[in-house]
Every structure is written in structure tokens, then in C-alpha cells.
Amino acid sequence: MIEVRDLQKAYHDEGGSTNALRGVNFSIDKGEFVSIMGPSGSGKSTLLHILSFLDRPTGGSYRFQGRGIDEMSDLELAHVRNKDMGFVFQAFNLLSRLTVYENVEIPLLYADGAPAQRRARIEEAVRSVGLEEKIHMEAGKLSGGQKQRVAIARALVTDPNVIFADEPTGNLDSQSGLQVMEILDALHKKGRTIILVTHETQTAEFANRIIRIKDGLVESDAPVAAKHMHNAPLK
């Protein structure tokens, strides 16, 4: 599903150029739950941006569901982001004045398909994160954990193949963080591909595979041996 070969990303500015990624190789199959780890400045965020089509590489190749990013126009990238990818951010990025319902609706506004079918999909997505009772509440009035669950519902509503989660527990207390990770874990168990970026080992270990990035290269890429430590505190 995801195939990365010799992926490079260089940033140019007045001071010269920085190589954020210097030749990254891996592939991720459908249904995997992968954590990408690394210290800050390792290039993991750059990698996530490229994997999620928000940015383009400056070298190497990236194929998503068989298609190379180089062959696709910006418009096609936007279309794939909308249809096949879901996003969960550290800072939630909800529109606080809109209701839960309206926030979850946003990706559907940019999708094809009849508006009539939206309601059922939105309600289904909100139910799957357990917030059906707050569906008409303003998003700004929710707690942090609830906000992140709304964000997950928003990522789910288009029924994407992959969910990208960028430090989804970073702004949450351990209790809420655990809840969010359990929801992601459950989604994985239902067959969804999840790619998680984190710097917390315990969060990373929810995945069944951890790719460690350092200085723009893959440092290690290994399955998680003893999976699931649900009962242990996260921090």
C-alpha cells in the first residue's frame, strides 16, 4: 500500500540546504499499524507530511496504492487526501465554533457524493468514538480527550484506507491519551491501516511495528515483540 524508495527531502534557504530525509526505504502493507519514532529534528514529521501527501519529496520515489506521487497533480493529491486518508493532529484542529456534527462533516464537504447520505455517515463516525450525546455541542466546549475523539471521527467519516496520526496523545493527559489509543487500536483491529508518529515509546508500542528515524535515515524497522500493555500507565 505504501512503498518508499530512497526518499529524500531537502529544504533550501539562504543559509544553504538542509537534508531532512536522506534516502528512506520501507513499505507498509494494508492493515498494518506502524509507529514512526524519532527525536525532534530526525525528519519524522517531514516523512509524515510526504506520506500523507501534504508535501512532495525532492528525490527518490513514493508510491501510494500503486501510484507514484510524481505522477499526480496537486488536485489529485487533494482528492486522495480526502478519499483515502484520515488525519489526526496533536492540536486537534477542530473549528471550535462549529458543532461536533459540523466538524465531522468538513471532509465530506470536499468529497463527491450526495449530501443526503452525509447524516448517516457522520452519526456513525461520531458513535464509533462514543460521542453521540455531544453531537450538537460546540466543539470548543469539549474536553481535550473528547476533542481528539471528534478529530478521529472526522478522520473516519470518509471511510479512508489509512489514518495518519501525528502525536495524537501529545496534548492529552494519560487517561484521555489511553482512550484515544484504544480507539485507534480498535480501528486497526477492524482492518484499517494506521500510521502513527510519536516520540513516546509506550504510545508507539500500540503498533505492531516501529520504524525509528534518525538524521533523515531509517535507524531501525522492527515488529513490536510484546504487544499490548493496556493496563500499564502511559507516562
Next chain:
Amino acid sequence: MLFRDAFKTSTRSLAHGKMRSVLTMLGIVIGIASVIILMSIGQSAQDLILNQVQGIGSNLIFIIPGGSGSGRFSAPAAAQGIVITSLVERDADAFRREPSVSAAVPEVRGQAEAVYGNNDVKVTYDGTTEQYFGVRNLPVGRGYTFTKNDVDSGAHVAVIGPGLATTLFGNLDPIGKSIRLDQVTFRVTGVLEKGGTGAFGIDQDNLVLVPLVVAQRELLGITYFSDIVVEANPAYDISFVESRITFLLRRNHSITDPNKDDFTIRTQQDALAILGNITSILTIFLAAIASISLIVGGIGIMNIMLVAVTERTREIGLRKAVGATNRDILEQFLIESVLLTFVGGMIGIALGALIVALIYFVLSTFFSIGWVFAFPLTAVILALIVSGIAGIAFGIYPARQAARKNPIEALRYE
């Protein structure tokens, strides 16, 4: 993105900043309202002026001595202060014999000191014939006009305007009393009806009318006319009458080259056309001034939209991340700015209409001016189009700024 969704998204975000939206709109409201008000006032003033001119009588032809060059609207020599002596009794006689002319009234004009007792005042007098009153539509309110006999015999009689009557005589009845104009004594036979200042700036209120020959011989010492007013026979087409007059004058004055005409003929239509032109230009000029406030309002919208784009950077980043294209974002912000200007425009039209109605009410009720209520539909349509265009013109730059944002940086924006 469906337009319905884009529209809903835009109205939601405008509704969230109600106060800001209203204040932003205010610039457009004022701009559109002033355009509407000024265009409507211009229209009303035009109607008022044209009605007054038409009140003189639509079948009048004015013959002024001196050519006016080739331009239809260029000033005749007489109007430029040049004394021309070419228009004489022979011409007036020729007009009177012409079947397509029902009356020809020569006029001479001068200024003199009018004296009664210890009162004196500077006046304009017209020496003319008894037909003047009918042709010019200036009825006498008290007393009588002078007669054909008075004119033919050179009687020293005068008809005066109502304002002058009050100035000279106060509460006394002027009929039968004698006034002096430059040492020549005239007996007042009548006072004109109150009419105010008529068209062409003739102050009817302070006018003195005396028999033609008396004014020519005793006041001015001339034998020619200042002008001749011809009333066309209603059975004839006015342009035909005009051509007959031209023919008669060229024959009388032995003119063979039409470019060397020593007279100028002005009809009501000419006067209306000139006045219509002047007032139209004035209206356009007023609207142009008002549209400056529209531009100011538009810049206000641009300013607020730029602020909104910056404030909503993260929202833009998120929308792009979940699949919004540049076009989707551009549309959303453009719809917002067009909505602001369009709604502002509609409120402006309503406000303008209200103020125009108020002006009409005040002028007609308290000043008894024959003000015409005019609310030109063209102004309304123009206002709506202009406000819509303003929304696009002033919204496109902020919307492009929004659409061009890089989603990664936008999502990181604090």
C-alpha cells in the same frame, strides 16, 4: 465542493463575527446609499427643471440675433455680449404673415432705475407687444395687460411683477399709479401673477413690461430687437416652422451661405436637450463623488478579509489537509466578501430609498416645491451590480492569499 455547502460555510463564518460583519458592511451600505440618493436627487432635479422649461410652452421658437457657429449647443453671439442689430421689425412682420406661425413677439431688454415716491430699485424691463403675456404664459393677477392699441400708439403704460409691486408700493394698490423708469413715466395697468423665477433666469417677480416702441425709442434709443419669440401654429410640425423662419430670415437678410447666418434659432427641444445634458452630467458627477465612498468601503472589506484570512490560517490548513483544493478555499472567501458587499448593497438601497422618500416628503410638505419623487431603477440595478463586483474585486486578493497557503505551515500557525 457544492455551492450550497460553500454558501453555508461562508454564512456560518460571517454569522460568527456578527459585529465585525455588520461594521464591515457599513462602508458599503453608506457608499451604495449615497450613490442611490445622489442619483435619485439628480433625477428629481432634472425632472423639475425640465418640467419648468416645458411650462413655458412647447411650441415656442426663439430667434436670437447673431450666428452661433456650427455647434448646436454653442452660444450665439448675442449671448456673448456682442450687440447685433440685424433683427428688426421687417423680420417680425414676415413671421406674422407666415401661415405656420401663430404669433411673433419681438422683445427688447434693458435695465433701469424704477422709482415710485422715495422708493427706487434697479430692474430689468422688457419692451414687447400685447401678445407677450399669452405666448410667455404670464397671466396678470391684478389689473390689465396693455393692449394692441397701447403698443401701436406708444402709450406709457407698464405691467410689473408682484415682487416689484411690493418693493415700490408696499401695501398700496399699484394699479393706476405712475412709476418712472430712467426719467420716463409709466402708468401701471397690471401686476403679474406670482410665479417666482421662471425658466432661463427671467425674474418674473421683478420684471417690468412696457410697450415695445416706447422702450425702443425712449429708453434704449434703438430700432432693432433683442430677440423674437415665435409661437408655432399647432397645425404645423415645429421643425417645418423652424425651416420657414430660417428661409424668411435668410431672404430678408440676403444670406446665401448657410454658414454665414446672422441669427440663431432655438426651440424648446434645444433648450430641453441642453438642460437634459447639463443635469445628466451633474448627476453622473454626483454619482462619481458618491462612488468614492464605495471604494473606501471596498478597501475596508479587503482589510477585514485579510485579517480574517490570517486569523483563520489553521482552519485553512485543516480544510486543505482533509481535501479542500485551492479553488474550494478561494471560493469560500470570495463568497464571504461578495455576501458582505451584496447584503451591504441591498441594505444601502433600502436606506437610500428611505432617505429619498424623506427628502421628497420634507420638500413637498414644508417647502411646497414641486419635487418629483424619482427612484431610478437603473440606479438600483447598477448599485447591485457594483456591490457584487466590489465584493469580487476587493475579495479576490485576500481569497487568493488564503488559497495559496501551504497546509503544513498553516497547520503549524499559532
